[in-house]
Amino acid sequence: MNDDALLPRPPRRTRGLLLLGLAAPLALAGAAFVLRGPLLMSAPTCLAGRWHGCYDTFNGVVLMTLVTLPLAVLVAWVLARRRRAAGLPSAWRLSLAEVGMVHGTVPWVWMILMPGAGAGVVPGRVSLVPLQDLVTMGPLGIVGNLLVFASLGFFGPVRFAALASVPRVLVLGAGCSVLVESAQYVLWLDRVSSVDDVLVNAAGAALAAVASRRWWRTAERAAPDGPRPAPAPAATPAG
Incomplete structure (x- = not known):
């Protein structure tokens, strides 16, 4: 057998x-x-x-x-193994999503918050005119800004049913970007806090969410992935 x-x-x-x-x-x-x-x-x-x-x-x-990518894969494996041992549903999907959100987002935020040459001396600068800075970003800068919160947008709806909506992911990406841009301004990191960065970061999160739509953790799919128990037979009325 x-x-x-x-x-x-x-x-x-x-x-x-x-x-x-x-x-x-x-x-x-x-x-x-x-x-x-x-x-x-x-x-x-x-x-x-x-x-x-x-x-x-x-x-x-x-x-x-x-x-550190192999370490991230190992952490996802350990989390999935513990979930499966506890009988929790969607063990691998949830574990990959949690690790992916962190490992794919933290490095980008780290790079954004790196101080420039005049950090601590040059006051914070703000650019609030939409689409003005896109020209100076260049293709590489635009792609980089699209990827900042792409992992969060991709894996967020996979992990949390509350994020299973493109508008919600768009708002989440914009909110996270506003926090990062505000930190650049407050900490005097010698960087420009631009509204275009917020727009492109949010767009990248939304596009990534669209790419992961088939794996979203919606309310209908929050039930266990494994075989469901057969429904109990209906009681036969007494004759």
Whole structure:
């Protein structure tokens, strides 16, 4: 008798999310190969554990994000294993979403809050004219701003049923961006707090939410993913 036939197959939606979780590291590995030159420049400083030259540079933060990716996968595996042991539903989907939100968002926020050369000396600057700064951002800047809260927008509705709506994710992305831009201004980080950053950050979160729509944790799907128990037979009326 084949014992594997007795094991329940994971739900189709969860399998799709697992495949996506496996594809994401491959995509990051490809990006690391393309950017291997700048990343390797930061490797000696980061491996030596020195703050300056690693954690205060874009290349260093990207490198450490890639280096800690296996740890993030391990954390997701441990969380999923504990959930399955406790009999909780959607173990892998929830665990991947939680780890993905953190690991995919914290590095971007870290880079945004990096102080400039005049930090602590140059007062905060504000740009409140919509679409004025898009020209100076350039394609690379626009793509970077779209990715800041993309992980939050992608995995947020997968984890929380309350976020299973594009407008809600849009508001969440805008709110988080406003907090980050406000921190730049208040802390005198020698950066411009721009309304265009808020618009592009929020748009990136909303677009990512659309991409993950099939895995959203809506109220209808909050029930266990596994086989549901058969309904109890109706009582036969006494004759």
